[in-house]
Amino acid sequence: MNLPENLKYTEDHEWIRVEGKEAYIGITDFAQKELGDIVYVEIETEGETIEKGEVFGTVEAVKTVSDLFMPLNGEVLEVNEELEGEPELVNSDPYGKGWMIKISIEDESQLDSLLSVEQYKEVVGA
Amino acid sequence: MDKTIEIKKIALNDLHEQLGAKMMPFAGYNMPVRYSSDIEEHQTVREGVGIFDVSHMGEFILKGPKALDLIQRVTSNDASKLFDGKAQYSCLPNDEGGIVDDLLVYRISEEEYLLVVNASNIEKDWNWISKFNTEGVEMENISDNISLFAVQGPKAAEALQSLTQTDLKNMKYYTFEKGEFAGAPDVIISATGYTGAGGFELYLKNEYAEEVWKKIMEAGADFNIKPIGLGARDTLRLEMGFCLYGNDIDDQTSPLEAGLGWITKFNKEFTNSESLKKQKEEGVQQKLIGFVMEEKGIPRAGYEIYNSQDEVIGRVTSGTQSPSMQIGLGLGYVQKANSAEGTEIFIGVRKRRIKAKIARPPFYKG
Numbered sequence A: 001m002n003l004p005e006n007l008k009y010t011e012d013h014e015w016i017r018v019e020g021k022e023a024y025i026g027i028t029d030f031a032q033k034e035l036g037d038i039v040y041v042e043i044e045t046e047g048e049t050i051e052k053g054e055v056f057g058t059v060e061a062v063k064t065v066s067d068l069f070m071p072l073n074g075e076v077l078e079v080n081e082e083l084e085g086e087p088e089l090v091n092s093d094p095y096g097k098g099w100m101i102k103i104s105i106e107d108e109s110q111l112d113s114l115l116s117v118e119q120y121k122e123v124v125g126a
Numbered sequence B: 001m002d003k004t005i006e007i008k009k010i011a012l013n014d015l016h017e018q019l020g021a022k023m024m025p026f027a028g029y030n031m032p033v034r035y036s037s038d039i040e041e042h043q044t045v046r047e048g049v050g051i052f053d054v055s056h057m058g059e060f061i062l063k064g065p066k067a068l069d070l071i072q073r074v075t076s077n078d079a080s081k082l083f084d085g086k087a088q089y090s091c092l093p094n095d096e097g098g099i100v101d102d103l104l105v106y107r108i109s110e111e112e113y114l115l116v117v118n119a120s121n122i123e124k125d126w127n128w129i130s131k132f133n134t135e136g137v138e139m140e141n142i143s144d145n146i147s148l149f150a151v152q153g154p155k156a157a158e159a160l161q162s163l164t165q166t167d168l169k170n171m172k173y174y175t176f177e178k179g180e181f182a183g184a185p186d187v188i189i190s191a192t193g194y195t196g197a198g199g200f201e202l203y204l205k206n207e208y209a210e211e212v213w214k215k216i217m218e219a220g221a222d223f224n225i226k227p228i229g230l231g232a233r234d235t236l237r238l239e240m241g242f243c244l245y246g247n248d249i250d251d252q253t254s255p256l257e258a259g260l261g262w263i264t265k266f267n268k269e270f271t272n273s274e275s276l277k278k279q280k281e282e283g284v285q286q287k288l289i290g291f292v293m294e295e296k297g298i299p300r301a302g303y304e305i306y307n308s309q310d311e312v313i314g315r316v317t318s319g320t321q322s323p324s325m326q327i328g329l330g331l332g333y334v335q336k337a338n339s340a341e342g343t344e345i346f347i348g349v350r351k352r353r354i355k356a357k358i359a360r361p362p363f364y365k366g
Helices: A029-035 A108-113 A117-124 B013-018 B038-047 B067-074 B119-131 B156-163 B206-223 B230-240 B273-282
Strands: A014-019 A022-027 A038-042 A055-061 A065-069 A074-079 A101-104 B022-026 B029-034 B050-053 B058-063 B086-093 B099-109 B112-117 B138-141 B146-152 B176-181 B184-190 B199-205 B286-293 B304-306 B312-321 B328-335 B344-349 B352-359
Touching: A022 A029, B013 B022, B029 B230, B038 B050, B038 B230, B050 B206, B050 B230, B058 B067, B058 B119, B067 B112, B067 B119, B086 B119, B099 B119, B112 B119, B119 B138, B146 B156, B146 B206, B156 B199, B156 B206, B184 B206, B199 B206, B230 B312, B230 B328, B286 B312, B286 B344, B312 B344, B328 B344, B328 B352
Parallel strands: none
Antiparallel strands: A014 A022, A022 A101, A038 A055, A055 A065, A074 A101, B022 B029, B050 B146, B058 B112, B058 B138, B086 B099, B099 B112, B146 B199, B176 B184, B184 B199, B286 B328, B286 B352, B304 B312, B304 B344, B312 B328, B344 B352
């Protein structure tokens, strides 16, 4: 299973790449494998400020639907528009072209609550 | 008391794990739900040939001079129409208007029948049928000894032909032969399936399962045969509008509401036939309909169905994105008054109402 060292993770199987005061968010390789073929990523919260733990969107696979949770308080600055036409990028490149949103980090102290790659490995039994 | 539910393993459990299948508990069995990709597996069956291990399904043998009488008493279809080598889709009505299970009835000989039931209902069906067995029909539950492979797709007959003397290409839908297959004796080779893609279902003893699976994979290699999980089985059956017990039909739904009038024959008496007959004359209150999404959105079981006045008129019982057609489609119950083909409806997907249209299955027409 592909789990990059430079990312933070959540128990909801999301990854966070911190870049200064902003962060990119997507779902992990584990999550995309569990979901199977992703056919639709629905994110309609661009421009909204959302609290940690609240839903920012939904990912639809052939067999199942799953909510996407904010890992940190922040504003949704950007949504990956490529997923509109090519949702399968989440399967083929979950940490790259399959990113979902870019957010502003409102409360840096929340970064401490995110999981390191070692901690996330324990969550998924890797 | 230990309340852990025991998850049963099918004969080829280890083989599926070695093939990289994602295994999940389904109907009490650890089952392969996906080997590579739901969409790829789906297309393999639509366009070529794939093999499913559906050994979780239940099988009962009913034997004796009164076997047909018992089957006629408990099932809704007319089993007297069967002849040796003929199978029939049917259901077991309960006495409260609903359905105990749907099943296949195979006539092996005049006094021997095979009933194939859903895995989740094996015990329930066994107890139900036994209750009506007052005339000494010999009943045997062979579910744990039988493996079932479904080889489905337009290339199925060609892919399997080298393994059997039976002329597969000329077998009619819903007929079967019992004979040697890939070296295994007494295999039921049945021209049936749950995909709408054509093909065969093979019932064999567990002891031959591994050998037969391997020979099928070898014989099918030239046709690019692939193992297919239950995930694709569900999208394939939904594209055909086939009912799934537990979703689209259950203990509460009437066969007439479910569109199963064609297997509900009133020329004989069976469980609850009186009141079902009355329901047929008076008309049903709700109906199982098929629908296709007219806008982007994927229907799922449990979502509500609305009319154009935003009133709830029913609910979705099965739904998916169709891999063949790349649109959302599903089945659901609506009030009879709103059930006409072509009616515009709306599916409540999270906070939105997504436009859909009532359509008559099969959705996928090849």
